[in-house]
Amino acid sequence: MKQCPALLIAAPASGQGKTTVTAALARFHRNQGLKVRVFKVGPDFLDPMILEQASGHPVYQLDLWMSGQAHCQKLLYEAAIAADLILIEGVMGLFDGSPSSADLAIAFNIPISIVIDATAMAQTFSAVVHGLTTFNPSCRIVSVLANQVAGPVHAELIRESMPCDLPCFSVLPRQTSNQLPSRHLGLVQANQINELEQSLEQFAKDLSRTDICQLPSCVTFKMPSSEFDLYKYDSQTTVKNLRVAVASDLAFSFIYQANLDLLRSMGARLTFFSPIADAKLPEADSLYLPGGYPELHLDELAANQSMHESIHAHYEADKPIVAECGGMLYLLSSLTDSHGKTRNLLNLFPGRAIMKPHLVNLGMHSAGFAQGELRGHTFHYSQLETAIQPLALTQPVGKGLRPEAVFRLGSMTTSFMHWYMPSNPVAAAALFSS
Structure with missing residues (x-):
């Protein structure tokens, strides 16, 4: 077994700012001298390009159906050996899909941070949080980040409606600089975003003022079974030296x-x-x-x-x-x-x-x-x-x-x-x- 701090960043839907927040967290902790490994839930190609540049390491997909739980376990265990922190960006909404981001978090007992775009919401924000935190008690939601908050008055309207027993709450003010550009198939490729390095540094600076930047709790990752070898093959495979x-x-x-x-x-x-x-x-x-x-x-x-x-x-x-x-x-x-x-x-x-x-x-x-x-x-x-x-x-x-x-x-x-x-x-x- 191997212990490593880990956090899954999720949201109630797509377009809430998960990639921006995950990239900012990766860059913030990397700047603190930590070795960060980042994963993406689901079969995505574009988000991992951003996350790879933020963390400085290749980003792998985790999917309980496409690759299987044993493969996910192997990837996470290997990351825990090499890293000081594991970050996982969820896909769509927390409970969307089967298997969902929540299913992955439950399978490996990974704590969850929720990112919610607070645009055009006030007290209803806390109702959304309440629904997410109570929908499945097996999910360990440890923090909530209100993204795109218009100002101090908007932040206070949200904050005062939050029940005291709900998770750690942080606010990220609305800024044109703290969102990544999108196109019809998702995010623009990393190498097509002008001044991405400067943007990542600014994202990390913006997020450093919130509690979400605290190092998450350690998760115990089990060694894969000795019977499981992802790259096991036999005489039918003929790619050696190909x-x-x-x-x-x-x-x-x-x-x-x-x-x-x-x-x-x-x-x-x-x-x-x-x-x-x-x-x-x-x-x-x-x-x-x-x-x-x-x-x-x-x-x-x-x-x-x-x-x-x-x-x-x-x-x-x-x-x-x-x-x-x-x-x-x-x-x-x-x-x-x-x-x-x-x-x-x-x-x-x-x-x-x-x-x-x-x-x-x-x-x-x-x-x-x-x-x-x-x-x-x-x-x-x-x-x-x-x-x-x-x-x-x-x-x-x-x-x-x-x-x-x-x-x-x-x-x-x-x-x-x-x-x-x-x-x-x-x-x-x-x-x-x-």
């Missing part, structure tokens, strides 16, 4: 750190390249095209014909390609962005996609492969049009959600799915094997 080229730039940046760790642990040698800027692929046996925002970089992707030729040569040599969501869009004949601009792309996957103003599909899904079930999630605004018949359809977890198609064309496997590869290392390895 050279895997991984797309990584502004257009392709949605990738789980745990996926990269898994491939490396199984012996793969990863090389990163930019489909936007590089002239050709690095020497590679397999190609990994993760998700991202190719629709925001259509001109550059379409213009890089030497990269097109290099990827075509890779495919024609019958070398594997694994493409997820935005990576799949890059493989198509054409892509049309939300403004109606269309550009021809790789044309390895016959079909086209159009960006829609509304969400097309989302949620947790699993898919069956010869090596077993592989889990992941989908979240996209693009509509695919193709005559190619899918190899399989995913099984969505949520009711009313549509399955996603999984396509196999020669040595290429592609889908809107973002695979969480540690959910089945053998199946993941097979995707990259010739």
Whole structure:
């Protein structure tokens, strides 16, 4: 067992300021000389980019369904060994989803701090707090932060209505400087936020005036069972010494750190390249095209014909390609962005996609492969049009959600799915094997 101070930052809904507060806490404690490890609940890519810059360390996802409790236990235990503080940013509202942020906190006995946007609220704020703290007695809610408070009078209206038996209460005044910018798919990528370093320092300074910056209580994290080995694999996995080229730039940046760790642990040698800027692929046996925002970089992707030729040569040599969501869009004949601009792309996957103003599909899904079930999630605004018949359809977890198609064309496997590869290392390895 290993003890380490830990805190889960949650909220009654999205858009309350969880990421800003978590990033500010990470930077504040990092500035105090502490080693901070940050996690994100759920299958998010954008928030972890901000949190990684705030903490100075890679941010991993925790999800009791997608990765499983044993995997979460392993990640938390390893973080507790290395860190002086563990911070976890929740997803959506505290009790939203199944499993929820609350379920994760209960599973590992982690205390919770609630962030609530107090805009246009006064005494009703305390009713929201009362509901959150009493909904499930198994949750240990230890503090509440009122975010975006208009001024001293607003703060006092909220404070005087708070029952004395409710958790530690702090106020964060409304400032245009203490919120991160958003776009239609969530937060802007960290490397696209101007002066992010200065903003993080200001967030930390603002938050230092509140009680939430006190070091949380220690949590005991158990060592994973000796029977559990996340990266256990057998003779079916053939990625040892395999050279895997991984797309990584502004257009392709949605990738789980745990996926990269898994491939490396199984012996793969990863090389990163930019489909936007590089002239050709690095020497590679397999190609990994993760998700991202190719629709925001259509001109550059379409213009890089030497990269097109290099990827075509890779495919024609019958070398594997694994493409997820935005990576799949890059493989198509054409892509049309939300403004109606269309550009021809790789044309390895016959079909086209159009960006829609509304969400097309989302949620947790699993898919069956010869090596077993592989889990992941989908979240996209693009509509695919193709005559190619899918190899399989995913099984969505949520009711009313549509399955996603999984396509196999020669040595290429592609889908809107973002695979969480540690959910089945053998199946993941097979995707990259010739």
